[in-house]
Amino acid sequence: MSVNVNERSGLADRRPAGDDGGHLLEVRDLFVEFRTRDGVAKVINGVSYHLDAGETLAVLGESGSGKSVTAQAIMGILDMPPAVIPSGQILYRGTDLLKLPEEERRKVRGKQISMIFQDALSALNPVFPVGWQIGEMLRLREGLSRAQAKRRAIELMELVKIPAARQRIGDYPHQFSGGMRQRVMIAMSLALDPAVLIADEPTTALDVTVQAQIMDLLGELRRDLNMAMILITHDLGVVADVADRIAVMYAGRIVEHADVHSLYEAPAHPYTKGLLESIPRLDLKGQRLTTIKGLPPNLMRIPSGCPFHLRCPYARQECVDVVPAVRSLGGDRTSACHFAQEVIDGRL
Amino acid sequence: MFRYIVRRLLQMVLAFFGTTLIVYALMFAGQGDPIQALAGERPVSAAQRAYLTEKFHLDQTGIGGFFYRYFDYVGNLLRGDLGDSLTGRKIGDMLAQAWPVTVKLAIIGLLVAILVGVTAGVIAGLRRGGIFDNATLALTLLVLGIPTIVLAPLAQYFLGVKLPLFPPTAGAEPSIYALLLPGIVLGSLSLATALRLTRTSVAENLRSDYVRTAKAKGMSVRRIVSVHVLRNSLIPVITFLGVELGNLMSGAIITEGVFNIPGVGFNLFRGIRTEDGPLVVGLVSVLVVVYLVSNLVVDVLYAVLDPRIRYE
Ligand SMILES: Nc1ncnc2c1ncn2[C@@H]1O[C@H](COP(=O)(O)OP(=O)(O)O)[C@@H](O)[C@H]1O
Ligand code: SF4
Ligand SMILES: [Mg+2]
Numbered sequence: 001m002s003v004n005v006n007e008r009s010g011l012a013d014r015r016p017a018g019d020d021g022g023h024l025l026e027v028r029d030l031f032v033e034f035r036t037r038d039g040v041a042k043v044i045n046g047v048s049y050h051l052d053a054g055e056t057l058a059v060l061g062e063s064g065s066g067k068s069v070t071a072q073a074i075m076g077i078l079d080m081p082p083a084v085i086p087s088g089q090i091l092y093r094g095t096d097l098l099k100l101p102e103e104e105r106r107k108v109r110g111k112q113i114s115m116i117f118q119d120a121l122s123a124l125n126p127v128f129p130v131g132w133q134i135g136e137m138l139r140l141r142e143g144l145s146r147a148q149a150k151r152r153a154i155e156l157m158e159l160v161k162i163p164a165a166r167q168r169i170g171d172y173p174h175q176f177s178g179g180m181r182q183r184v185m186i187a188m189s190l191a192l193d194p195a196v197l198i199a200d201e202p203t204t205a206l207d208v209t210v211q212a213q214i215m216d217l218l219g220e221l222r223r224d225l226n227m228a229m230i231l232i233t234h235d236l237g238v239v240a241d242v243a244d245r246i247a248v249m250y251a252g253r254i255v256e257h258a259d260v261h262s263l264y265e266a267p268a269h270p271y272t273k274g275l276l277e278s279i280p281r282l283d284l285k286g287q288r289l290t291t292i293k294g295l296p297p298n299l300m301r302i303p304s305g306c307p308f309h310l311r312c313p314y315a316r317q318e319c320v321d322v323v324p325a326v327r328s329l330g331g332d333r334t335s336a337c338h339f340a341q342e343v344i345d346g347r348l
Numbered sequence: 349m350f351r352y353i354v355r356r357l358l359q360m361v362l363a364f365f366g367t368t369l370i371v372y373a374l375m376f377a378g379q380g381d382p383i384q385a386l387a388g389e390r391p392v393s394a395a396q397r398a399y400l401t402e403k404f405h406l407d408q409t410g411i412g413g414f415f416y417r418y419f420d421y422v423g424n425l426l427r428g429d430l431g432d433s434l435t436g437r438k439i440g441d442m443l444a445q446a447w448p449v450t451v452k453l454a455i456i457g458l459l460v461a462i463l464v465g466v467t468a469g470v471i472a473g474l475r476r477g478g479i480f481d482n483a484t485l486a487l488t489l490l491v492l493g494i495p496t497i498v499l500a501p502l503a504q505y506f507l508g509v510k511l512p513l514f515p516p517t518a519g520a521e522p523s524i525y526a527l528l529l530p531g532i533v534l535g536s537l538s539l540a541t542a543l544r545l546t547r548t549s550v551a552e553n554l555r556s557d558y559v560r561t562a563k564a565k566g567m568s569v570r571r572i573v574s575v576h577v578l579r580n581s582l583i584p585v586i587t588f589l590g591v592e593l594g595n596l597m598s599g600a601i602i603t604e605g606v607f608n609i610p611g612v613g614f615n616l617f618r619g620i621r622t623e624d625g626p627l628v629v630g631l632v633s634v635l636v637v638v639y640l641v642s643n644l645v646v647d648v649l650y651a652v653l654d655p656r657i658r659y660e
Contacts, residue, residue: 077563109566122557126656127579137565172655188565 022094023050024228025074025113025196030088032069032252035081041299043069045252047088048326051196056222056229058239058260060275061249064296067232070249071198074230075115076105092196110137114189118201120181124173130184131157131169137191156187160217179210183217190221197222200232215242237279240264245332248272251297251307254326258333268335268344270312306338314339314348349651352659356647360640365422367636368629372418375625421629430630434622439630442615449522450611453604454596456524456531457538458589465539466585469546473581474573476551484547488540496533500606503533517608530607534600538592545588549581556580583653587646594642598635 032044044066051057059067072078074090076097090097092112097105117123125133134156135149144152150169157165160183173181182202189197199218203211219242222229233239239246239260246263248256248271256269267273274292294311297303306324309315316338324338335343342348392400424431430439472481491499507529508516514529553559554577562572601613608614612631619627651657 072560075564077560106566106568109564111566115564117557117561119557123561125558125562125576125580127583127654128576136567140571141566174656185561188561192566 022091024053024093026050026089026091027070027074028089028091030070030073030090031086032066032073032078032088033084033086035084039300042302043083043252043299044073044088045302047249047252047254049247049254049257051228051230053195053228054222054226055244056219056231056242058243058246059230059232059249060236060239060246061234062296063234064299065249066252067234067249068200069252071115071200071230071232074198075109075113076102077109077115110189110194111141111192112194113196113198114192114194115198115200116182116185116189116202119205120178120185121173121205123185124181126173129170129172130176134184134188134191137188141192152191153187156191157184159190160184160187160221162187177210178206179214182206182214186214186217186221190225193225194227196228196230198230198232201234202231203238204234211238218242236275248275251299251302253307253336254334255308255336256334258329259331262333266344266346268329268333268340269337270314270343270348271308273343274311306336314343349648349659353644353648356644360644363640364633364636368422368425368633369418371629371632372421373414375629425630425633430634431626433619433627433630434624435627439627442627443612443631443634446610446612446615449527449609450597450600450604450613452524453527453531453534453600453609453611454593456527457535457596458593460532460535461538461542461592462589465542466546466582469543469585470550470578470581472543472547473550473554476547481547484543488543491536491540496537496602499536500530500533500603503529504606518610519608520610522609527609530603530609533607534596534603538589538596542585542589542592546581546585549584550577553577553581583650586653587650590646590649591643594639594646597638597642 027047027049030044030047031042034041034043047066047070049057049059059070061067069078069083073083073085074097078085085098088098092108097108100108124130128136131150131153134153135144135146138144138149138152139146154165154169157169162168162180162183168176173184176184182205186202197218202218203214206214215238218229218231221227231239231243243260245257245259247254248263248269250271256263256267256272258268263272264276267276271292278291292311297307297310303310303320305321306312306315306319309319312319318338322338324336326334326336327340328334329340329344337343339348421431428440430443433439433442468480468484472478472484475481494502504516507513515526518526518530554573558580559572559576562576567576597612600609600611601617603609604611604614605617612635616628616631616635618624619631647659651659
C-alpha cells in the first residue's frame with residue numbers, strides 16, 4: 001500500500017514508520033554507476049540501510065566510499081547522466097521514490113527529506129541574501145507572501161541560534177563565519193519541517209570548536225523537532241554521542257552495520273576495526289596511531305572477492321576468490337566479512 | 349565604495365593627461381615645422397603661418413614650448429573648446445554631429461550582441477555538447493577569425509548590393525534602418541565573444557554546489573536556471589558588455605569608413621588620412637574620456653552585481 005507523500009508532514013501525522021509497518025526510509029540493494037568517457041565506475045554496489053522516525057543513523061567511511069552518492073540518490077539530485085541507477089529501491093513511507101515521476105519526487109525534497117552539505121559557502125548561492133534563500137522555499141513551496149516568508153526566515157534563523165537574526169537576514173553568505181553559514185544551511189533545511197534530515201559531513205569544513213557546536217545544535221534540533229537524521233561522516237570520533245546506529249561503507253558497500261555500542265565494543269569487520277584503531281584515544285596517549293594502509297580501490301576496477309582484501313591484515317585465499325555475503329550477526333547487526341564472527345570474538 | 353570612486357576619478361585624470369599628452373606629442377612633436385605638420389601636405393600662406401604661430405604660441409621653442417602649447421590646448425579642452433579643424437570647422441560642432449550617430453551604431457551593435465549572443469550562449473550552455481552548442485561554436489570561431497576590414501565589405505556587398513536587404517551605405521544623417529547592417533557587423537565580434545562567455549559561464553554555474561542545493565530545496569529546473577544560474581552566469585557577461593560598449597563607441601573606425609557613416613570613427617579616419625592634427629587630437633581626447641568613464645561604470649556595476657566584490 002502506498003501513501004500520499006505530498007501531505008503536510010506535521011508532527012501529528014508523523015507515524016513511526018510507513019503504513020505497511022516498514023521503515024520510514026529504506027534503501028534496498030541500491031546500485032549506482034557513473035558512465036563516463038573513461039569507463040564505468042561502479043560507485044554503489046548493493047547498498048541497503050534503513051532509518052526509523054526520530055533516530056540517527058551514522059554513515060561512515062573513507063572519502064570516495066559512496067556516502068554522498070547514496071544520499072544524493074535518496075534526494076534524487078544526482079546528475080543523470082553521468083549517473084545511472086541500474087537497480088534498487090528507495091522506499092519512503094513505503095513508496096519507492098525511484099518510481100515517482102520527477103514532479104512528485106520534487107515535492108518530497110525539502111518537505112519530507114532535506115539535506116545539508118559539507119561546504120556551506122559553496123552550497124549557498126553567493127548573490128542572494130541568506131533570508132531570501134531561506135524564504136525562497138517558503139514562497140515557492142508553501143505559497144507564503146514575501147513578508148510572511150521573511151518573518152518565518154527570521155524565526156528559523158533564531159531557531160538555529162544565529163545572533164541578531166533580524167538584522168542579518170539581508171546579509172550575503174560570504175558575510176557569515178563558517179559556523180554561522182552552516183547554521184543558515186540548517187535553517188534552510190528545516191524550513192518545510194521535514195521528517196528526515198540528511199547531513200553530509202556538516203562539520204568537515206569547520207574548526208574543531210565550531211564542529212562541536214554544530215553537532216550539538218543538530219542533536220538538539222533532531223530531538224526537539226522529532227526528525228530522523230542520516231549523519232554522513234568520515235570521522236568515527238563525532239558519531240559516538242549523536243548516532244543510534246552506524247553503517248560502515250567501503251567501495252560502495254555497507255561492510256558493517258551495528259548499533260553504536262556494539263560497534264565500539266567489538267567491531268565485526270576488519271575495516272571497522274582499522275577505523276577504530278585510527279581514532280586518537282585519551283587512554284592510549286603517546287602510543288602511535290595505526291592507520292589502515294593502502295588506498296581505497298579504483299571503482300572502475302574493483303578487486304575480485306572481498307573488495308577490502310588488498311588492505312586487510314587477515315585476508316586469505318578465500319577472500320581473493322569469493323565475495324563475502326552480508327551475514328547477520330543477530331538483531332540488526334551485519335558484517336560483510338567471511339570471518340565476521342572471528343573478528344568480533346577477537347580471534348583474528 | 350565612495351572612496352574607491354574618488355580614487356578612480358583621480359586616476360582617470362592622470363590617465364587623461366597621459367594619453368592626451370602622448371597623442372599630442374605624436375601629432376605635433378618631432379616635426380621640423382609644426383605648422384607644416386599641422387597643415388599636412390597643403391601649402392601654407394604667410395598670413396596663415398602668422399595666425400597659427402600666434403594661436404599656438406609657436407614662437408616658444410624647445411621642450412618648454414611644447415609643454416606650454418600642450419597645457420594651453422588642455423586648458424581650452426577643459427573649458428569645452430576643442431579648437432578648430434584644419435578644414436576650418438569647429439571640432440566641437442563636428443563632434444556634436446558625429447557623436448549621436450556613433451552612439452546609435454554602438455547601441456545597435458550591443459543590442460545585437462545581447463539579444464543574439466547572450467540568448468544563444470544560454471541555450472548552448474544548457475545543452476552543452478549538443479548540436480546547437482557545436483554549431484554556434486563553429487560559427488563564433490568563424491566570426492572571430494574574420495577581421496572587420498574583411499567582414500564589413502563582404503556584408504556590404506552581399507547584403508547591401510547583391511541581395512539588397514539593407515542600404516549599402518548610410519550617408520549623412522542616417523536612419524536607424526540604414527545603421528542596422530553596419531551595427532550587426534560592428535556587433536558581430538562582441539556577439540561571438542558574449543556567446544562564448546555566456547555559454548561557459550552557464551555551463552560552469554550549472555555544475556556548482558549551489559545548484560545542487562537548489563535542487564535539494566525542491567526548486568524546479570526552470571526556476572533553478574532562470575533565477576539561480578542566470579543571475580550568477582550573467583555577472584561576467586554584463587561586465588564584458590559594459591567594457592564592450594566603450595570599445596564599440598571608439599572602435600567603429602573601419603565600419604563607419606566602409607559604410608560611409610558620418611560618426612566619430614569616420615571623422616577620425618578622415619582626420620588621420622588628411623593629417624588634420626587638431627581634429628585627431630580632439631577626437632582621441634574625447635574617446636579617451638568615454639573609454640575611461642565606461643570602464644569606471646563597469647567596475648561599479650560589477651560591485652553592484654556581485655555582493656562579494658567590495659572596493660576599498
Ligand atoms: N559526477 C561524478 N562522475 C564520476 N564519478 C563520480 C561523480 N560523483 C561521484 N563520483 C565517484 O563516486 C565515488 C563516491 O563518491 P562520494 O559518494 O562522493 O564519496 P564519499 O563517500 O566521500 O561521499 C567516488 O569515487 C567519486 O569519484
Ligand atoms: S573477507 Fe577477508 S579480506 Fe575481506 S574483510 Fe574479511 S578477512 Fe578481510
Ligand atoms: Mg562525500
